[in-house]
Amino acid sequence: MQLTEEQALALAPDESSRKAGKDLSNPAKWVTRGANEQALWGECQGSGSKPYQTQVDIAGMAFKCSCPSRKFPCKHGIGLLLQYARNADSFTVGDAPTWVSEWLDKRQQRDEKKADKKDKPVDEAAQAKRQQAREQSVEDGMAELLLWIKDIIRNGIIGIPEKDTTFFTNMQRRMVDAKAPGLANLIQSACDVNFYKEGWQNEWMNLLLQMYLVIAGFTNRQQLSPALQEDVRSWIGFTQSQEELKQQTGINDTWLLLGKQTTEEDNITVERNWLYGTTTGHYALVLQFSVMGQGFTYNLLPGALLQAGLVYYPSAWPLRAVIKTQATAKGAPKVQPIAGWQQVAEAAAAGYSAMPLATERPFIVQQLTPVPYQGRWWLADATQHLVPLKEDFAGLYALLSVSGGQPLDMAVLGKENEYVPLGVFSQGQYWLL
16 A cells, blocks of 8 residues: 555644644554555554554555544544554564454454445335325425525524523524425524624524525425435435445546545534545545544545545535545546636636535635735736635745746636635646645
């Protein structure tokens, strides 16, 4: 396995883990270190009498450590990877110790059980009955949510900032009971709006409008195209089997991983991976989930190239996808950037006309320059059209140092009139921010 230090650090769940991992990349802090074609392992002396046992399945890039940390991967896993990226020859090559081989065997057995479960026949009649019951539950919950929205509109939103949190949480719980977790998330977003921020009314009304559109779309779903019906169901929280999707023909391409976002949601680690097809020009979002640090299915390294077949979820404007096949790829990324912000707006308008629910999307745009204007930072294209940077963008100084104030082709992520850079293209390489 070829791994760079940058890719190893990109796997860290947060900045504190990244820093601690660097501290533990010193070989002197490790009692043992070993490797073979399947795994890395090592024992790191901590504060206790026994060293922490750290192991990495390099085939599936899964981690396990005996330390008490609940982060995935922990600082010991990052430290071990960093050492391997710097000097793989310093690891003892041989058979894995028992504590590593047993873990690898359990992972293999779990994968085999999943395969067996997939091969079992499906009771289609029972499945259809459960689906019908859920749709009725969703419709009942939506009827209450629609009354809630109408009451807000009748009374006006001027008093919304003064509402107690129970005003939102009660309706949120009702949507969870109605088996509509997507709508519950929209209500939570409405509750989390910063009411002290100038222009909060626009943000809040957009969320209310999204709820209404989802309700109207599901109520009148028979009049929608099959693809748009799937979009509405997805916003509500209906799921689709990834294994069924993988049975379909995928799009094979060399994909550049533009960036990765990792968040914690109710003890579940959510990983959002944004990809760009260097041949097809398609963009994709691959989601991965980890419960209590169990690990992700795929090792996706920001800035790396991936030879893969992706299958998109049904949508009027496809973006989310699952990986059907994958292999490593080498070489410099070749991209076809959009000419400027006007073309981004045209592409977004065409997409929203097909699927009118705004979501963040990536674009690669030609020759963008960070410029200060009216007390904040903007991205200017070659025709001097400006789009504001998100105010909480943490990579501003990294962007300024890489670009030196000069225009660069840039991968950005956002929607409507606000974007955040993911990385830039300079000297034939892609640089993460």
